[in-house]
Amino acid sequence: MTTVTSPLRGRAVGLATVPDPVFSGAMVGPGTAIDPRPEPSDAVSPVDGVVVSLHPHAFVVVDPEGHGVLTHLGIDTVQLRGAGFELLVSRGDTVTRGQAIVRWSPLAVEESGNSPICPVVALDASADALGGLREEGLVETGDELFSWR
Template sequence: MKVLSPVAGTVGPLSDAPDPVFAAEMVGSGVLVDPDRTPGVAVAPVSGKIAKVHPHAYAIATPEGVGLLVHLGIDTVRLNGEGFEIVGPVKGQVVAGQEMIRWDPAEIEAQGLSPAVLVCVLDTAPGSIATDLLGQHVSVGDPLFEAPEAAAKRGRRAS
């Protein structure tokens, strides 16, 4: 299953995240996207059911049972929604590429926070995400990586 980039920016390893929990892939394996410093809208990386939406993060469960988390910035929960606008659904279904949250990474950075966007496949082992895009620039909606088959199988059993 292809996972799309929720934002435009430069792809890096999740180990570069300036947060030890994400960097150690405790939430799940994935990648970091250092976003372009222009206002924009983060999109759904996959189609599926909305599991949770916060102003700074959202999670989607695919029909195959794979859970994905998109987290906009580090420690942005402290902003209590300031600088973020939810423009997508907060429950129900979403399609890959659908707009979710409007934000400005430069504004986040101006407040002394990292605007790094973390894309994690929930409940996957560290290092289970592979991409050949490290160091490359991606646009919103470009393919980012393939979700590991094990995650989809595990999700189907849990359903």
């Protein structure tokens, strides 16, 4: 079983509230979302594993069991072309849970006209594969969001 923890501080809001049909419809997988605190912060790895995909606005870490977890920093933030994001690791790096991956500012994302909401998704999983799904309440970096059976 894999425990997926929050990559940042904020409020759990659940995927259904994400203003993007790909995420709200769980088309890439089930999970939850975080409405982040506005101050600049580091988005951290939600699991131990290898960074298999890395963009300024999103990253995927695959754990030793082969589970891929996507963290997407804001909605439509690909349009920012990396402005306001700083990569702290490289694709292919082995990372530990809680290790900083991307430095960013949710407030800057919001000021650009985009939503700062951050989906945290279990890629290619079925909804019934997740347990303890956190969809409301305040979360700190490192708090459990869900377990993947």
